[in-house]
Amino acid sequence: xxxxxxxxxxxxxxxxxxxxxxxxxxxxxxxxxxxxxxxxxxxxxxxxxxxxxxxxxxxxxxxxxxxxxxxxxxxxxxxxxxxxxxxxxxxxxxxxxxxxxxxxxxxxxxxxxxxxxxxxxxxxxxxxxxxxxxxxxxxxxxxxxxxxxxxxxxxxxxxxxxxxxxxxxxxxxxxxxxxxxxxxxxxxxxxxxxxxxxxxxxxxxxxxxxxxxxxxxxxxxxxxxxxxxxxxxxxxxxxxxxxxxxxxxxxxxxxxxxxxxxxxxxxxxxxxxxxxxxxxxxxxxxxxxxxxxxxxxxxxx
Amino acid sequence: xxxxxxxxxxxxxxxxxxxxxxxxxxxxxxxxxxxxxxxxxxxxxxxxxxxxxxxxxxxxxxxxxxxxxxxxxxxxxxxxxxxxxxxxxxxxxxxxxxxxxxxxxxxxxxxxxxxxxxxxxxxxxxxxxxxxxxxxxxxxxxxxxxxxxxxxxxxxxxxxxxxxxxxxxxxxxxxxxxxxxxxxxxxxxxxxxxxxxxxxxxxxxxxxxxxxxxxxxxxxxxxxxxxxxxxxxxxxxxxxxxxxxxxxxxxxxxxxxxxxxxxxxxxxxxxxxxxxxxxxxxxxxxxxxxxxxxxxxxxxx
DNA sequence: TGCCATGATAGTGACTGTCTATCAGTCTAG
DNA sequence: CTAGACTGATAGACAGTCACTATCATGGCA
Numbered sequence: 001x002x003x004x005x006x007x008x009x010x011x012x013x014x015x016x017x018x019x020x021x022x023x024x025x026x027x028x029x030x031x032x033x034x035x036x037x038x039x040x041x042x043x044x045x046x047x048x049x050x051x052x053x054x055x056x057x058x059x060x061x062x063x064x065x066x067x068x069x070x071x072x073x074x075x076x077x078x079x080x081x082x083x084x085x086x087x088x089x090x091x092x093x094x095x096x097x098x099x100x101x102x103x104x105x106x107x108x109x110x111x112x113x114x115x116x117x118x119x120x121x122x123x124x125x126x127x128x129x130x131x132x133x134x135x136x137x138x139x140x141x142x143x144x145x146x147x148x149x150x151x152x153x154x155x156x157x158x159x160x161x162x163x164x165x166x167x168x169x170x171x172x173x174x175x176x177x178x179x180x181x182x183x184x185x186x187x188x189x190x191x192x193x194x195x196x197x198x199x200x201x202x203x204x205x206x207x208x209x210x211x212x213x214x215x216x217x218x219x220x221x222x223x224x225x226x227x228x229x230x231x232x233x234x235x236x237x238x239x240x241x242x243x244x245x246x247x248x249x250x251x252x253x254x255x256x257x258x259x260x261x262x263x264x265x266x267x268x269x270x271x272x273x274x275x276x277x278x279x280x281x282x283x284x285x286x287x288x289x290x291x292x293x294x295x296x297x298x299x300x301x
Numbered sequence: 302x303x304x305x306x307x308x309x310x311x312x313x314x315x316x317x318x319x320x321x322x323x324x325x326x327x328x329x330x331x332x333x334x335x336x337x338x339x340x341x342x343x344x345x346x347x348x349x350x351x352x353x354x355x356x357x358x359x360x361x362x363x364x365x366x367x368x369x370x371x372x373x374x375x376x377x378x379x380x381x382x383x384x385x386x387x388x389x390x391x392x393x394x395x396x397x398x399x400x401x402x403x404x405x406x407x408x409x410x411x412x413x414x415x416x417x418x419x420x421x422x423x424x425x426x427x428x429x430x431x432x433x434x435x436x437x438x439x440x441x442x443x444x445x446x447x448x449x450x451x452x453x454x455x456x457x458x459x460x461x462x463x464x465x466x467x468x469x470x471x472x473x474x475x476x477x478x479x480x481x482x483x484x485x486x487x488x489x490x491x492x493x494x495x496x497x498x499x500x501x502x503x504x505x506x507x508x509x510x511x512x513x514x515x516x517x518x519x520x521x522x523x524x525x526x527x528x529x530x531x532x533x534x535x536x537x538x539x540x541x542x543x544x545x546x547x548x549x550x551x552x553x554x555x556x557x558x559x560x561x562x563x564x565x566x567x568x569x570x571x572x573x574x575x576x577x578x579x580x581x582x583x584x585x586x587x588x589x590x591x592x593x594x595x596x597x598x599x600x601x602x
Numbered sequence: 603t604g605c606c607a608t609g610a611t612a613g614t615g616a617c618t619g620t621c622t623a624t625c626a627g628t629c630t631a632g
Numbered sequence: 633c634t635a636g637a638c639t640g641a642t643a644g645a646c647a648g649t650c651a652c653t654a655t656c657a658t659g660g661c662a
Contacts, residue, residue: 001376003304004650018609031651033610038649043383046574049440050609052455052659056440058574059393060386067379074372075302078365082344085361092360139350139357153628154353273347273359305619319640332620334641339618351640353628454659 003075005039006068008032012048013065016055088276090119095281096132096144097124100199100222101264104241105145109285116284120277128196136269143278145285147239147262148198157267160282161289164240164261165206167254170232176252183207183256189234193225194218199262203237206260226251240292264289304376306340307369309333313349314366317356389577391420396582397433397445398425401500401523402565405542406446410586417585421578429497437570444579446586448540448563449499458568461583462590464541465562466507468555471533477553484508484557490535494526495519500563504538507561527552541593565590 011021012032022032040047047061057065085091097105106124113122125132125141132144137154150157167181175181187207193200199222219225222242229236230249238246239262243253266282268275312322313333323333341348348362358366386392398406407425414423426433426442433445438455451458468482476482488508494501500523520526523543530537531550539547540563544554567583569576 001304001380003302003372006379019607027650028652029609030611030653035650037610043380044387045383049570049572049574051570051572052608055609060383063386064379064382067375067382071304071372071375071379074368074375078307078368078372079302079344081365081368082346082361085364086345269350269352271350271352273350303619320638328619329621330640331622331642336619338641353639356640 001039001042003072005035006072008035009039009047009061009068010065010072012036012055013057013061018055087119088274089117089280092121092123092142093274093277093281094123094125094140094142096135096141096146097126098129098132098146098198099126100193100197100239101145101147101241102126103223104239104245105264105285105289108241109288112284112288113281117277117280120281122281129198130196133267136267139269142272142274143266143268143281146198146265146267147202148265150265150267154270155267156270157265158282159263159265160286161292162261162263163292164259165203165237165256166240166243166246167256168226168229168236168238168246169252169254170229170235171250171252172232173235173252175235175254178254180257181254183237183258183260186235186237191225191228191234191236192218193222194220199237199239202262206237206256206258302340302343304373306336307373309336310340310348310362310369311366311373313337313356314358314362319356388420389575390418390581393422393424393443394575394578394582395424395426395441395443397436397442398427399430399433399447399499400427401494401498401540402446402448402542403427404524405540405546406565406586406590409542410589413585413589414582418578418581421582423582430499431497434568437568440570443573443575444567444569444582447499447566447568448503449566451566451568455571456568457571458566459583460564460566461587462593463562463564464593465560466504466538466557467541467544467547468557469527469530469537469539469547470553470555471530471536472551472553473533474536474553476536476555479555481558482555484538484559484561487536487538492526492529492535492537493519494523495521500538500540503563507538507557507559 008021008025008027011024012018015021015024018032018036019029022029025032036047043064045060045064046058047064049056049058102124110122113120125135127135129146129148132141132146133150133155135141136144145160146157147163167175167183167186169176169181175185183206190203190207192203195218200218219228222238223245225236226238226242226246226249228234229246230251237256237260238253246253266278266285268278272278309322309326309328312325313319316322316325319333319337320330323330326333337348344365346361346365347359348365350357350359403425411423414421426436428436430447430449433442433447434451434456436442437445446461447458448464468476468484468487470477470482476486484507491504491508493504496519501519520529523539524546526537527539527543527547527550529535530547531552538557538561539554547554567579567586569579573579
């Protein structure tokens with residue numbers, strides 16, 4: 001059974017006239033006659049009584065026509081709804097973001113995203129890298145902003161911007177005298193984030209530390225880490241976008257002599273169909289952060 | 302858009318697997334892939350994200366799938382309902398019957414009809430010939446039992462049985478002496494039904510009267526007419542099936558010397574599609590009344 | 603009785619749904 | 633780490649079906 005034939009049926013019922021119904025359907029009268037007869041044969045029921053001047057629905061047709069109307073209406077709803085869903089830059093876009101990035105990046109990019117794609121409802125989801133990748137693979141996220149490379153053939157990614165690390169020092173720290181700090185110098189009394197934060201591993205790697213730390217205090221958030229540094233518990237490396245928050249906390253920032261940093265990327269499933277949305281969101285973020293690396297390094301003196 | 306493709310969509314959503322969905326639909330996997338891709342192109346929306354091991358509905362698909370289910374369910378309802386409507390010997394059958402026949406015929410044929418076609422709901426409608434023909438033409442009746450010929454190319458009819466007229470006499474009437482009565486003898490003090498009853502014209506014609514009657518009393522029903530005859534107001538002709546009722550009223554019945562009578566026919570629109578129901582109902586009635594004419598004539602002595 | 607209106611039929615061409623055969627990519631196991 | 637299995641996509645061939653034009657059959661009307 002074909003939806004087209006059901007539409008023909010409705011047209012004949014409405015017009016009570018094969019010729020006019022055919023015209024309304026944009027087909028020829030013979031086509032309508034043939035198709036309707038086929039439908040009648042398929043259903044095993046005569047749908048219309050053809051009089052010499054009138055075409056009247058049979059009792060069987062009266063019983064069926066309500067369901068026919070519903071089916072056709074649903075089909076039209078599907079078509080209309082699909083049309084409204086057609087724009088990949090519209091609808092929900094679930095974007096994962098790592099915790100050391102979210103609080104500092106989102107304020108910068110929310111407004112531009114909203115401006116550029118009014119119909120795109122960006123829903124941020126803050127979690128650590130491993131969780132984000134898992135949720136990406138289970139279709140619970142559409143894309144994720146990470147500071148690590150992603151591997152596996154099921155995921156793809158693209159770099160958005162480079163974010164330099166900065167040395168974060170307590171106000172009275174001896175290293176604050178210098179214009180730039182060597183990472184190895186920080187290793188002595190460095191504070192790091194809790195397990196699972198990519199920034200933890202990156203900071204340790206930058207300082208040449210393997211992993212085992214004497215310090216037992218590990219901050220669960222970058223905000224806490226900043227407070228700890230400001231209180232004189234030690235030093236740390238922070239990502240450039242957190243510079244403002246660090247300075248607000250009374251922390252002294254110095255560029256690193258090696259210009260170490262991390263690259264923020266957007267990652268997505270290779271099979272994700274709304275590729276355009278990913279590209280668009282990535283482009284807005286990259287555009288907003290263009291030239292940020294140099295500015296951040298220069299500003300932290 | 303095709304209902305078939307919507308079914309394919311549901312199958313893929315249910316199985317999450319093209320091969321198994323294709324098997325469930327009874328088609329090959331390539332066919333399913335091609336058709337689903339076409340549907341996606343038609344809708345302008347990607348419906349499934351094809352992973353290496355998984356097939357997952359997209360957000361757009363989730364939005365659409367409810368309507369798809371409804372449309373397909375309605376289509377199935379139409380097919381199922383049509384199947385149950387397929388039997389022409391089932392459902393309502395609106396049967397018009399003239400008033401001089403209905404009270405005497407229906408008690409005879411209702412049980413046989415019900416027995417023969419349990420699913421056929423025969424709805425009798427009692428009215429005069431002209432009204433029945435009108436209602437037949439306006440599709441308010443499916444068939445009609447008449448005692449006249451029908452003409453016009455839009456109507457068809459078939460004789461069911463012959464019904465002899467009988468002379469109906471008051472108990473003390475002089476004609477009651479005879480074995481058979483000549484119609485002309487009745488003309489003197491004949492009583493007839495009101496205008497519009499075919500029996501009125503037929504009775505008058507049988508008696509050789511043109512139309513203008515001296516009598517002003519005209520019965521509106523055969524039952525009333527019988528009461529009038531029984532009360533001695535005059536004589537009349539009655540159809541054979543009313544013999545029982547007439548005798549119950551104390552009326553003397555005599556066969557007519559000319560064996561005049563009427564033929565009861567079933568009439569229907571030539572275009573009426575449930576021809577089988579008409580034939581079946583007609584055959585049951587004719588069968589029930591087979592041999593009635595002779596019996597009635599013989600019994601009225 | 604001839605003309606108009608209406609739906610049915612015949613014959614034909616184009617499209618489309620389906621098949622089999624095959625490919626490309628990913629995952630798994632020895 | 634490579635061979636094989638699994639999954640969906642693609643290619644080419646064929647058949648069924650939908651659509652058209654031309655024409656017919658019938659009934660109503662002037």
